[in-house]
Amino acid sequence: MSKTTILLAEDEPALGQIIKESLETRDFHVLLCPDGEKALETYQSQSPEILVLDVMMPKKDGFTLAKDIRAIDDTIPIIFLTAKSQTQDVVEGFTIGGNDYLKKPFSMEELIVRINNLLHRTKVQKTSDILSIGAFTFDFPKQQLHFENESQQLTHREAHLLFHLIKNKNQVLDRSLILNKLWGNDDFFSARSMDVFISKLRKKLQKDETIQIINVRGYGYKLVN
Amino acid sequence: MSKTTILLAEDEPALGQIIKESLETRDFHVLLCPDGEKALETYQSQSPEILVLDVMMPKKDGFTLAKDIRAIDDTIPIIFLTAKSQTQDVVEGFTIGGNDYLKKPFSMEELIVRINNLLHRTKVQKTSDILSIGAFTFDFPKQQLHFENESQQLTHREAHLLFHLIKNKNQVLDRSLILNKLWGNDDFFSARSMDVFISKLRKKLQKDETIQIINVRGYGYKLVN
DNA sequence: AACCAGTGTTAACGTGTGTTAACCGATTAG
DNA sequence: CTAATCGGTTAACACACGTTAACACTGGTT
Structure with a gap:
């Protein structure tokens, strides 16, 4: 470090x-x-x-x-x-x-x-790269999402997106900000791509119903728990 | 609190x-x-x-x-x-x-x-914005309105509007104030849009007849219970 | 080189949200 | 009483976003 x-x-x-x-x-x-x-x-x-x-x-x-x-x-x-x-x-x-x-x-x-x-x-929360959200534990460096005794491997993009969502838990995470940070631009295609990843993350997070990724139309996403 | x-x-x-x-x-x-x-x-x-x-x-x-x-x-x-x-x-x-x-x-x-x-x-993060109104519980961050054991998801606009109504429960909430806060202006179209949302909220709140959103002509709305 | 698995992007189609429009009733000023 | 204004409601619309699947690319394996 x-x-x-x-x-x-x-x-x-x-x-x-x-x-x-x-x-x-x-x-x-x-x-x-x-x-x-x-x-x-x-x-x-x-x-x-x-x-x-x-x-x-x-x-x-x-x-x-x-x-x-x-x-x-x-x-x-x-x-x-x-x-x-x-x-x-x-x-x-x-x-x-x-x-x-x-x-x-x-x-x-x-x-x-x-x-x-x-x-x-x-x-x-910044230095310890093991974050927790709801009933999940998220090991960012290893890109692993743990739930009880199961554990699923995330891809690089999934992990980074989730990382920023957790960092901004309960606040709206700006779309274009995250697009620029992870995709390097915020054009139409990147935005579409991001939607796909949000969808994937929602599926992977749905074991804990108390947490949700909420869309704020025109602004971005909010991870709540 | x-x-x-x-x-x-x-x-x-x-x-x-x-x-x-x-x-x-x-x-x-x-x-x-x-x-x-x-x-x-x-x-x-x-x-x-x-x-x-x-x-x-x-x-x-x-x-x-x-x-x-x-x-x-x-x-x-x-x-x-x-x-x-x-x-x-x-x-x-x-x-x-x-x-x-x-x-x-x-x-x-x-x-x-x-x-x-x-x-x-x-x-x-701890101060949770869970409000209650009549028989409803309103989870503002999650944009959820709970009634008995049902629960409906609100949109971002609905949630914000309801939030301010509850915060000003039993007082008149000024039209232009809320328009400026949520829409950024108080022109004709935004006002019309707001009317639509009031209408939607009334529908979603009608399970509890004791609470109402009352219009105060020329001034704004008042949520009473 | 051919194959494969894994990852991310693009495409296609479907759904949800917020705005605008249209039409209506209610209230109030003249 | 009448016209103007304000708000209520519903529906049409445009567009942001959701989901699934097809596609393209990468790096590794045989």
Whole structure:
């Protein structure tokens, strides 16, 4: 497994360097940015998995940066580093969803705990490639779908499609998004092909009646359980 | 939706009471326990959704308690309250999985942020949108309307429209509001389309005569029961 | 080279969903 | 009272999606 990439935005070079090195000893890959604008660029080019942002920064402060990034990705975890003076209610307003904050000064242990907690939330299902849905267990790498003591082998396409459906369980999974991801385009034929696979998956999943793949006309599919 | 239950184990009565009250103003249900043993009993009888444990407690300290509870449930989120003297590496060892910690003294905001963060992780999918109306049960995610032991599948549009009607049960649901929300506009054709769906819903709901969708001319619809 | 099994794509036909149209009754303003 | 408006209902329609089977491609086997 490759290292987790952390984007660290901190304008104070000495502090930034200390944090960076500490995190690197914990086996993270750290991208240190001296200001908000640089951070945004780096975010776009490197797509890190978690952001650690100083609130007070030149050019673009941490909150503004977070807003900009949230417009692109509304799930990426963000940790704010706040000075004592920062008004607590503003910070608190930001600390919902994938957000947390730390008051300066903080210990490295504290930061690492927060990072791991937030990563865990998004990663817990992400890294473990054995997913469960209803009464099924789905081993993605092996492309096997287990039900009680039976087990059926899925094809590559079936497995990938199911994988994304489970990842977006109970939410609508956008048709064109998945078409682009798995087929590389979203033209008529690929769409038809996808329909066929949805049909196949439904058949393979029908042993557990509590789970269903529901179509949302014009948008996509929703796997519910 | 019922309140989230928090088990709070804190041996210092004054502090315990303050935390309890603060959390209650945030609409949590708080079970305050003065020591580790009481906490374990309360955990078993009340099955709370999250634990906030003081580390230093009489009879059974927070870590030991956490170990005991983890043997029963290895996913329930736990937040430790630690004094400054507590050796940080021990704490850190515990802060994996569903765990976090706060150093005393801490602000209520900090605690609430941690609680919400950890709850979010387990709860995001848990809050089920199963509504009931008259003799019907409406499973919004599955788009199913249950009546006694029958069950009919609704379409996406039907489900959303019914969802908003139930949410505004016994109040007038504004036409243009719902048109904008579901159709994206409130022009003539969308309005006509909506009428058709109201008609369909009326038909599907007519098994229970006590509930009706009443039109309020010029304003909208009201679902009554 | 011929064969085969497995996988994904295309085709053909059928079904479901949402929109539009048509026609109607009810309500209200003039 | 009459006309205009709003909403109710049904049906026609277009098109998104479902299902099955035929087809084409791949890589492996004999």
